[in-house]
Amino acid sequence: xxxxxxxxxxxxxxxxxxxxxxxSGMRNTLVLALIGTxxxxxxxxxxxxxxxxxxxxxxxxxxxxVLRLVRVIIRIYVEVFRGTPMVLQAVFLxxxxxxxxxxxxxxTSIWLAAILVxxxxxxxxxxxxxxxxxxxxxxxxxxxxxxxxMTHVQTMVNVILPQALRNIMPQIGNNFIINxxxxxxxxxxxxxxxxxxxxxxxxASYLYFPSATVEMVGYLTMTLLASFLLRWMEKKMDGSSxxxxxxxxQLVMTAGTxxxxxxxxxxxxRNPEAVKSMLREELRxxxxxxxxxxxxxxxxxxxxxxxGDRKGxx
Amino acid sequence: MGxxxxxxxxxxxxxxVNEVLRDIDFTVQxxxxxxxxxxxxxxxxxxxxxxxxxxxxxxxxxxxxxxNVLRRGVSPAEYRAKxxxxxxxxxLFNNMSVLENCVVGQVKVLRRDxxxxxxxxxxxxxxxxxxPFINARPRQISGGQKQRVAxxxxxxxxxxxxLFDEPxxxxxxxxxxxxxxxxxxxxxxxxxxxxVTHEMAFARDVSSRVVYMNGGVICEQGTPEEVFANPQxxxxxxxxxxxxx
Numbered sequence: 001x002x003x004x005x006x007x008x009x010x011x012x013x014x015x016x017x018x019x020x021x022x023x024s025g026m027r028n029t030l031v032l033a034l035i036g037t038x039x040x041x042x043x044x045x046x047x048x049x050x051x052x053x054x055x056x057x058x059x060x061x062x063x064x065x066v067l068r069l070v071r072v073i074i075r076i077y078v079e080v081f082r083g084t085p086m087v088l089q090a091v092f093l094x095x096x097x098x099x100x101x102x103x104x105x106x107x108t109s110i111w112l113a114a115i116l117v118x119x120x121x122x123x124x125x126x127x128x129x130x131x132x133x134x135x136x137x138x139x140x141x142x143x144x145x146x147x148x149x150m151t152h153v154q155t156m157v158n159v160i161l162p163q164a165l166r167n168i169m170p171q172i173g174n175n176f177i178i179n180x181x182x183x184x185x186x187x188x189x190x191x192x193x194x195x196x197x198x199x200x201x202x203x204a205s206y207l208y209f210p211s212a213t214v215e216m217v218g219y220l221t222m223t224l225l226a227s228f229l230l231r232w233m234e235k236k237m238d239g240s241s242x243x244x245x246x247x248x249x250q251l252v253m254t255a256g257t258x259x260x261x262x263x264x265x266x267x268x269x270r271n272p273e274a275v276k277s278m279l280r281e282e283l284r285x286x287x288x289x290x291x292x293x294x295x296x297x298x299x300x301x302x303x304x305x306x307x308g309d310r311k312g313x314x
Numbered sequence: 315m316g317x318x319x320x321x322x323x324x325x326x327x328x329x330x331v332n333e334v335l336r337d338i339d340f341t342v343q344x345x346x347x348x349x350x351x352x353x354x355x356x357x358x359x360x361x362x363x364x365x366x367x368x369x370x371x372x373x374x375x376x377x378x379x380x381x382n383v384l385r386r387g388v389s390p391a392e393y394r395a396k397x398x399x400x401x402x403x404x405x406l407f408n409n410m411s412v413l414e415n416c417v418v419g420q421v422k423v424l425r426r427d428x429x430x431x432x433x434x435x436x437x438x439x440x441x442x443x444x445x446p447f448i449n450a451r452p453r454q455i456s457g458g459q460k461q462r463v464a465x466x467x468x469x470x471x472x473x474x475x476x477l478f479d480e481p482x483x484x485x486x487x488x489x490x491x492x493x494x495x496x497x498x499x500x501x502x503x504x505x506x507x508x509x510v511t512h513e514m515a516f517a518r519d520v521s522s523r524v525v526y527m528n529g530g531v532i533c534e535q536g537t538p539e540e541v542f543a544n545p546q547x548x549x550x551x552x553x554x555x556x557x558x559x
Contacts, residue, residue, distance in 0.1 A: 056370060058386065143368055144405030144464075148419035148471050149395025158418055162409040243411075243450040282491055290515055296543065 010210035018201040025197035026218055032111075032186070032193060033179035036118030040179075041172055043119060044126020047074045048164075049156065051127070052134045074127060081124035087185035090117045094189040114191040118183060122175050129171040133164035166237050173230035177223045194218060316344030318379075319474055319506060320365065320397075325374035327357075327364055334360045336530045338374070342475060342508060347501045349517035349538075350510045352527035353553060358510040359402075361527070362477050365508070366399050395423050398473035402480040404460040406452040406467070412439070413448035416467045424471065431470075438466035442496045458489030462496055469500070476500070478509040514557055518542050526550050 015022070050070050055063060081089065094113050098106040107113040137160050145155040184195035198211045205211070320342035327335040334357045342348060350358045363369040365376060367383065367390045375382045383393045406415050416435035420426045426434070439445045442462035452460055461481055468476055478497070482490045494516050501507055501520045511517055517524050517538065524541040526534045526549075534541060534550045545551045 058370065138405075138408075140401065140403050140405040141407060143401065144407060146368065146391070147366060147394055147399035147401070147405075148467065149391045149393075149423040150419065151391045154422050158422060159407050159409065166409070239451070243447075243454055245446045246448055279488075279491065282495075286491070286515060289519070293515065293518060293542070 007210055007213065010207050011214060014201055014205065014207055014210055014214060017205070018197060021192075021197040021200055022194070022214060022218065025192060025194035026222065028192055029180060029183050029194040030222060032114055032118060032183050032191070033176060035115050036122055036183070037172065037176045037179050039115065039119035040122025040126050040175065043123030044128075044130045045161075047077070047123065047127035048130025048134055049161075050074060051131050053152065078124045078127050081121055082128075085185075086117065086121045086182055087188050089121060090114070090186060090189050093117055110189065110191050113189055114183070114186050114193075117186070118179060122179060125175060126168075126171070129168045129175075130164065133168035133171070134160055136167055137163045166234075169230070169234050169237065173226070173234075176230070177226050180222050180226060181219060316346070318343055321377040321380075322361075322365065323375045323377065325361070325364060325376065326372050327360055327369060328372045334530050335364065335371075338532060340525065340532060340535065342506060344474075344506055345504055346523060347505075347507045347521045348509065348523045348525060349521040350508065350525045350527060351512070351514070351517055351553075352533075356527045357530040358527050359479050362399075362479050362508065362510050366394060366397055366477055368399075391423070395419075395471060396474050397477065398468035398471055398475070399477045399479065400461070400464050400468050400481050402483050404452070404457070404464045404484075406460055406464055408452050410451075411448065412444060412450050412452070412455070412463050415452070415463060416470045419467065419471050435466065435470045438469045439463070441469075441499070442466045443492075456489060457485045458492045461485065461489075461493045465493075465496055465500070469505075475506045475508060478507065478511070480510050480512065482511070482513060514542075514554075526553065528553070 051074055053067055055067050090113070093116065094107060098104075141159050141163065142155055145159045150158070183191075183193050186193050187196035187199055190196075195215065198215050202208050202211050318341060322338055322340050325335055325338040326333065338361060350361065352358050360369060364371045371384060375384055377383075378393060378397075382388075383390070406412075407418070410418060413432070413435060416439060417428065417431045420431035420434060421428055424431075436445060436448070439448060442465055444459060444462050444466060447455055447459065447463075452463070455463070465476075465481075481497070482493050485493065490513070494513060497507070497509070497516070498520050509516070509521065519538075521538055523535060524538050525532055526541060526545075526547075528549045534545060534547050540546075541550065542554065545554060
């Protein structure tokens with residue numbers, strides 16, 4: 001039990017000395033993860049959209065060539081940045097630019113470098129998610145939009161992307177939570193995120209375990225909060241599960257066309273009993289008609305000298 | 315006879331080596347209600363999809379008011395705005411309400427202002443009896459109601475021709491009636507319609523012309539009386555007999 005007391009005392013000591021660093025680290029981590037995820041999503045959407053532009057053999061050869069080229073470039077981007085660790089990407093970009101330009105170009109802001117790396121990395125994952133999200137929308141939706149004369153762009157903007165976005169919301173949430181945790185590798189280029197606060201504090205105090213406990217609790221708090229927020233947003237996007245029947249529709253009243261036209265028709269929503277009896281009547285009438293047709297056709301066929309084999313079939 | 319709207323000449327369609335449509339010739343005139351009947355796999359739906367350019371024909375031409383729409387450089391979107399289509403699976407936009415479904419095309423494609431589009435959409439939604447449901451989402455209404463909305467959506471674009479691809483095949487039997495009633499009403503109002511259907515009573519009572527397709531070719535066509543009461547070809551007779559079983 002006294003170990004726990006010891007831990008509590010150590011944490012209090014750490015917090016007293018480095019509390020500010022922890023808090024600002026958490027803030028930086030959250031801001032970096034949020035901006036990185038947002039820009040990453042943007043990159044992902046652009047890649048996903050470019051990747052799913054349809055072309056047919058009848059299209060202009062130049063268009064086909066360009067589209068194919070774009071697909072290859074995106075493929076390379078995705079494979080490279082999905083297939084290498086983010087910690088290396090950070091080093092590669094942060095030190096690579098000055099190396100190649102003899103220090104002429106370098107990152108003046110550590111924020112810029114960190115956001116760039118996280119965005120590009122997230123974008124590579126999101127590109128595939130968005131492509132999947134677009135493909136997963138029922139092809140009938142595209143056909144429905146095409147059939148009323150929408151162009152590919154109009155179809156995408158109005159019909160497909162809103163549905164794709166809803167479909168990949170869990171993926172975006174996933175990426176955000178992964179980014180909250182994985183931005184911890186950004187200490188490698190000296191970005192002051194949450195994990196770098198741990199490195200700074202233990203460097204002086206050697207309280208590895210108490211500091212790690214603070215970090216664990218801190219990260220878990222951030223990710224749980226993100227989880228709840230994302231769930232809430234998904235629910236919002238789904239909208240209400242019920243709807244209101246518009247009985248006296250003001251919109252129509254003002255348009256001057258409302259005259260309760262369903263009165264005594266099969267679509268009368270106000271008088272279900274009358275509708276039922278009417279539908280029964282309609283069904284009976286149709287059955288009669290079908291019967292009459294059958295009789296008529298049989299008679300016709302008989303006249304045509306085919307009655308024998310028809311009858312046999314029956 | 316009315317003004318010539320569509321003329322299909324020597325239309326063929328291959329899926330790989332599979333020839334689904336062979337040398338199809340037929341015309342649609344203003345006010346025609348043409349039912350296309352035939353067994354499954356006879357190419358009825360493919361023909362309709364070719365006419366709306368959802369499938370690209372392998373050869374042949376489709377003339378819309380005399381101009382071939384299969385030529386390179388013709389915008390399919392502009393043409394499709396004038397040739398509406400109603401699908402077997404409704405294809406309402408899931409991310410929009412019933413009203414929004416009928417408004418979006420008018421606003422985005424026909425560039426109508428939102429208020430005009432709303433009023434126009436309401437007109438047709440009332441006609442199909444869906445006016446009380448304008449705030450509902452497609453997933454919240456029944457199949458028959460969805461199809462009525464889909465018809466209103468297509469009509470709100472003021473198309474010259476309306477294509478129906480087996481509009482009642484995905485419906486429960488008790489919902490077929492409500493959709494057919496709407497279609498009868500449309501036909502009576504003079505709408506030019508091209509209907510792929512298995513509803514023989516509808517084809518017989520409502521259409522001005524019946525086309526029987528078999529194995530990718532038009533086997534027989536004529537008035538409903540000619541085709542139903544006095545079919546000339548053995549295939550047609552067999553098909554109709556199977557149907558009446």
